[in-house]
Amino acid sequence: MRILISCDMEGISGIVDWEQVTPGTAEWGRGRKLMVGDVNAAINGAFVGGAEKVTVSDAHWHARTLELEDLDPRAHLNSGSPSPFSMLQGLEDGPENGRERYEAVVLIGFHAMAGAKKAVLCHTWSDKVAGVWLNDVHVGEIGLNAATAGHFGIPVIALSGDRVACLEAQTLLGQDLEVAVVKEGAGRFAAECLPLAEARERICDAVAKAVTKYRAGQKRAPFTLASPVRLVVEFQLPQHVDNAYLLPGTTRLSGTRLEYSAADMVMAMRAFRAMTLLAGNN
Numbered sequence: 001m002r003i004l005i006s007c008d009m010e011g012i013s014g015i016v017d018w019e020q021v022t023p024g025t026a027e028w029g030r031g032r033k034l035m036v037g038d039v040n041a042a043i044n045g046a047f048v049g050g051a052e053k054v055t056v057s058d059a060h061w062h063a064r065t066l067e068l069e070d071l072d073p074r075a076h077l078n079s080g081s082p083s084p085f086s087m088l089q090g091l092e093d094g095p096e097n098g099r100e101r102y103e104a105v106v107l108i109g110f111h112a113m114a115g116a117k118k119a120v121l122c123h124t125w126s127d128k129v130a131g132v133w134l135n136d137v138h139v140g141e142i143g144l145n146a147a148t149a150g151h152f153g154i155p156v157i158a159l160s161g162d163r164v165a166c167l168e169a170q171t172l173l174g175q176d177l178e179v180a181v182v183k184e185g186a187g188r189f190a191a192e193c194l195p196l197a198e199a200r201e202r203i204c205d206a207v208a209k210a211v212t213k214y215r216a217g218q219k220r221a222p223f224t225l226a227s228p229v230r231l232v233v234e235f236q237l238p239q240h241v242d243n244a245y246l247l248p249g250t251t252r253l254s255g256t257r258l259e260y261s262a263a264d265m266v267m268a269m270r271a272f273r274a275m276t277l278l279a280g281n282n
C-alpha cells in the first residue's frame, strides 16, 4: 500500500503566528523543526499501520519547507514549486505513467478555511481569498484537496490540525475520518498547544489506525463531485477580481465574486490556482 502525505504548516503542533510559517523571519527555523516533527510522526504511523511506501508532498509556501535530511529516511519527498498538483503533488501517479498508484491520502498540519472562528491561521490558499465553493459546497484547503484526490478515486483517511480544522474535515468527509487535534484555537493567532510528545503520539495513532482500517477492508469513500464542477471564489477586494477575471472563461458575479465552470475537479483546481496567482498581482 502506497500512501501520499500532504504536509501544510499552519496546523502543525505549536504554530500560532505567520512569523513561524514565513520564510526569512526569526522564527522560521523553529517552525520548520516543528513541521518535520509532526510529519515524521505521521510517516511512522503509516508504517506502523502497514503501509509499504510513503511519499510526503511539501504543501507549504514554495514547497521547500521540509528538509530531506531531517525527514524519516523511509519516506520519499516531493519538494519544490510550482508542480502540477501542488499540495498533492504525485497524485496522478499510476500504471498509465509507469508509477504505482497511491491508495490513500493523509493531510498533516492542515488549517480551517478563511473566516473560520477560533481557528489558528485560518485562510484558503491566499490572503486575497475570502471564500470558495465547489458545486455550492463551501470549502477551504481541506475540501479543495479532498476533492482533487477524489477525482482520482483516492480517499483522505486521516488529518491533523487544530480542533476547528479537524471538525471541518469530519463535517465534510465524514465522522469516521481519523483526526489528531494538536491545539485548541483561542483566536486566529492564539491557541492552547498540546505537549509535543502527546501531539505526535496522537498523529501517529490516528494515521496508524486509518491505515490499519483501510488494509482491513474498511475503505473510506473518496470525496467526489459531479462534473462539470462549478467553482465560485469570493475575493477580499474588487481589485483582486479586476486581475483574476483575466482568466478566460470566468464570469464576474459581483465586484468580488468570480465563477468558473470546470470540466472536472483537476481543471477547477487549475483555474483556482490561476485566479489566485493573478489576484496576487496587486
Ligand SMILES: [Zn+2]
Pocket: 008, 009, 010, 111, 125, 141
Ligand atoms: Zn494551507
